[in-house]
Amino acid sequence: MPGGAAARALALNVIIHEERSMNRDRGTETVGDSHEPAQGWTRLAPLSGVVFFVLLVASAVTAQDTPEEYASGAKVLSFFKAHESTTKASALLAGLGVVFLIFFASWLRTYLRSRGASALATAVFGGAVVIGVGGAARAGISWALASGHDKIDPSAAQALGVLHASHYPAVVGIAIFMFATWLSVLRTRALPQWLGWLALPIALIAIVPPTLIPLLAAGVWILIASIVMYVRGGQTGRAA
Structure with missing residues (x-):
């Protein structure tokens, strides 16, 4: 499939640039890498x-x-029965989003490491992984409730409903991702300073209280950062 080939090509190039970044850290980069x-x-x-x-x-x-969050099991099952198709579509889109989030975070880590933010860049990637795990888990619960609305016991459905309503794993990841990015940008100026400072309030509000708002705010930040790095040409050499 064309989409599969594109994803494989993207993954291969991320791996290549990660290896180049590791070579720079070891002082073994080849001529032309930087x-x-x-x-x-x-x-x-x-x-x-x-x-x-x-x-x-x-x-x-x-x-x-x-x-x-604490709706009865019967109400949870009734909801997912009525919205089975849209729930599955939303879960599928969320799962695909996680895939591209990890690709982006891999690139961002390489981008930051090449400019001197080695440990912080790893924290940035780790935060993205936590976001991805939280998002994938929530999407999986949605899919399970939509698919098994006629098979799941109401008490189990209520427990799954409580887990589904919680955004805590994802927002903890957002706090890590945004805070580490803020520190990385301050230290290396790999991205515009205003973009680094924009990450700080997102990190601070991420877990107070845990809602979808920080996720959407982080999404906007990622959108802007993606465009900035693309406009800069995607170079991964250390800044002079």
């Missing part, structure tokens, strides 16, 4: 963040307002 303009799929790799944002918005728009 400051090379990105080409082909590597040039487009930063735009994986744009794809993530589009999928995030599409998933949010497709989803219906779910029952409150």
Whole structure:
């Protein structure tokens, strides 16, 4: 499939640039690695963040307002029975969004490490992984409730409903991702300073209280950062 080939090509180029970044850290980079303009799929790799944002918005728009956190099991099952198709569509879009989030975070880590933010860049990627795990888990619960609304016991459905209503794992990841990015930008100026400072309030509000608002705010930040890195040409060489 063309989409599968594109994803494989994108993943391969992310791996190549990660290896180059590791070589720079060890002082073993080859001539031509530093400051090379990105080409082909590597040039487009930063735009994986744009794809993530589009999928995030599409998933949010497709989803219906779910029952409150402590709704009865019968109410939870009734909701997912009535909205089975839209719930599955939203979950699928969210799952695809997680894939592109990890691609973007891999590129961002390489981008930051090449400019001197080695440990902080790892924290940025780790935060994205936590976001991805939280998002994938929530999408999985949605799919399970939509698919098994006629098979799941009401008490189990109520427990799953409580887990589904919680955004805590994802927003903890957002706090890590945004705070580490803020520190990285302050230290390296790899991205515009205003973009770094924009990450700080997102990190601070992420877990007070845990809602979807920080996720959408982080999505907007990722969208802007993706475009900035793309406009800069996707170079991963250390800044002079």
